[in-house]
Amino acid sequence: MVTPNTSSTALPLTRAPSSVNFQVACVGILAALAGLLFGLDIGVISGALPFIAATFRLGDVMQEWIVSSMMFGAALGAVGSGWLSFRLGRKKSLLLGAVLFVAGSALCALAWSANIMIAGRVVLGLAVGIASYTAPLYLSEIAPQRIRGAMISVYQLMITIGILVVYLSNTQLSASGNWRAMVGVVAVSAVLFLLGVLCLPDSPRWLVIRQRKAEARHVLQRLRGSDEQVEAELAEIESSLQVKQRGFQLFRENANFRRSVGLGLALQVMQQLTGINVIMYYAPRIFAEAGFHSTRDQMWCTVIVGLVNVLSTFIAIGFVDRWGRKPILYAGFFIMAAGMGAVAMMLGQTQLSVGEQYFTVAMLLLFILGFAMSAGPLIWVLCSEIQPLQGRDFGITCSTFTNWIANMIVGASFLSLLHGLGGAHTFWLYAGFNAAFIVVTRYFIPETRGVSLEQIEGKLMAGKALVDIGR
Ligand code: BGC
Numbered sequence: 001m002v003t004p005n006t007s008s009t010a011l012p013l014t015r016a017p018s019s020v021n022f023q024v025a026c027v028g029i030l031a032a033l034a035g036l037l038f039g040l041d042i043g044v045i046s047g048a049l050p051f052i053a054a055t056f057r058l059g060d061v062m063q064e065w066i067v068s069s070m071m072f073g074a075a076l077g078a079v080g081s082g083w084l085s086f087r088l089g090r091k092k093s094l095l096l097g098a099v100l101f102v103a104g105s106a107l108c109a110l111a112w113s114a115n116i117m118i119a120g121r122v123v124l125g126l127a128v129g130i131a132s133y134t135a136p137l138y139l140s141e142i143a144p145q146r147i148r149g150a151m152i153s154v155y156q157l158m159i160t161i162g163i164l165v166v167y168l169s170n171t172q173l174s175a176s177g178n179w180r181a182m183v184g185v186v187a188v189s190a191v192l193f194l195l196g197v198l199c200l201p202d203s204p205r206w207l208v209i210r211q212r213k214a215e216a217r218h219v220l221q222r223l224r225g226s227d228e229q230v231e232a233e234l235a236e237i238e239s240s241l242q243v244k245q246r247g248f249q250l251f252r253e254n255a256n257f258r259r260s261v262g263l264g265l266a267l268q269v270m271q272q273l274t275g276i277n278v279i280m281y282y283a284p285r286i287f288a289e290a291g292f293h294s295t296r297d298q299m300w301c302t303v304i305v306g307l308v309n310v311l312s313t314f315i316a317i318g319f320v321d322r323w324g325r326k327p328i329l330y331a332g333f334f335i336m337a338a339g340m341g342a343v344a345m346m347l348g349q350t351q352l353s354v355g356e357q358y359f360t361v362a363m364l365l366l367f368i369l370g371f372a373m374s375a376g377p378l379i380w381v382l383c384s385e386i387q388p389l390q391g392r393d394f395g396i397t398c399s400t401f402t403n404w405i406a407n408m409i410v411g412a413s414f415l416s417l418l419h420g421l422g423g424a425h426t427f428w429l430y431a432g433f434n435a436a437f438i439v440v441t442r443y444f445i446p447e448t449r450g451v452s453l454e455q456i457e458g459k460l461m462a463g464k465a466l467v468d469i470g471r
Pocket of ligand 1: 042277309377
């Protein structure tokens with residue numbers, strides 16, 4: 001997910017709305033549905049994969065392709081969506097995303113061979129890539145400034161809710177082993193999203209960019225109510241557009257900008273190397289490794305993973321602006337390293353007692369808690385805060401693209417690692433990464449809490465060390 005262009009203050013994740021206009025709420029919910037679809041697509045494969053593998057008699061490599069083809073599409077979608085959302089506008093980009101969601105999920109549900117399934121997953125990926133860039137951008141542009149942070153958080157939350165919902169529906173459908181129905185659930189949600197997007201207004205900011213100020217005023221009148229507010233916001237949009245985006249040129253000319261782009265890429269690689277998606281995509285398989293042999297048990301454990309993922313996201317929302325980014329990241333990486341290490345220790349044993357099996361599940365949940373309260377949301381927040389205004393679109397496109405590529409590499413290598421290294425060593429590897437990220441956080445990640453984006457930009461461009469561009 002990409003956190004969008006913001007104006008002068010650090011993202012206020014916790015700021016609550018005083019009164020939210022009904023229209024804004026509807027528009028926000030509709031756009032946040034893109035997050036739900038994002039989550040559905042991430043989560044659906046974990047439950048469906050064992051059945052798909054059985055139907056098409058697939059080995060590990062082909063299964064990895066089915067999982068990771070979506071990330072490949074998403075990386076392409078994320079790269080193309082900066083251009084699309086500028087040319088077509090945010091609404092039409094979302095519409096295109098919605099059509100691709102419907103087409104991709106229908107193709108997956110009807111797939112008659114593994115290759116068709118992979119093609120369907122690439123199309124779905126394109127949709128997720130477009131939605132993961134455009135929806136938060138759109139949300140930030142239609143949200144009144146005082147609730148912008150809250151709206152972006154809702155989008156984050158929707159991703160985790162989407163994952164949970166699809167884990168639940170997978171669990172219900174697993175008795176019959178009907179993977180086509182599992183994937184079909186995504187198709188139905190995609191149709192609802194498509195209908196919803198048709199009712200969305202265009203983003204006022206985009207309309208101003210395209211010299212359609214009268215239409216922008218009309219949309220703002222519907223969303224804001226007071227004429228004074230509408231005119232103030234139009235003026236603000238116009239003044240912020242004075243800063244021309246010249247991302248690639250800036251990247252070539254300015255070494256300081258290259259440093260912030262590099263930090264954005266590193267942050268996203270770190271987020272993926274925590275190992276979160278190993279669990280998101282392969283949870284039932286991991287529970288099988290831990291000795292849960294019935295499909296039902298594996299699926300219910302997976303549902304609990306989804307639930308912990310949703311609930312722990314509230315910790316980040318509640319504390320990020322109070323404690324700051326770095327303390328939460330330290331705690332998160334520490335918890336993740338401990339969780340992964342404990343799972344590795346358990347998987348190293350030949351036979352687990354029932355008590356040890358439950359301990360393994362508890363440790364996986366601890367890992368999920370560590371991720372969802374820290375690196376899950378915070379990496380996105382940081383990625384949006386560290387880029388200078390002139391290069392924000394470019395910087396965020398690069399980091400979002402990296403997220404999907406790293407996601408793909410993790411998804412595409414897990415089963416091979418499991419076979420090559422064994423469960424214990426694979427999980428030790430991820431535990432090691434998380435421990436190393438505590439050190440990376442100490443020496444490279446800035447604390448951006450309560451610092452304005454202008455201050456961050458000023459320090460970055462003055463050549464300060466990355467760790468010092470915040471407070
Ligand atoms: C990550 C995704 C992950 C999701 C899990 C997001 O922040 O970018 O890769 O699947 O969190 O909740």
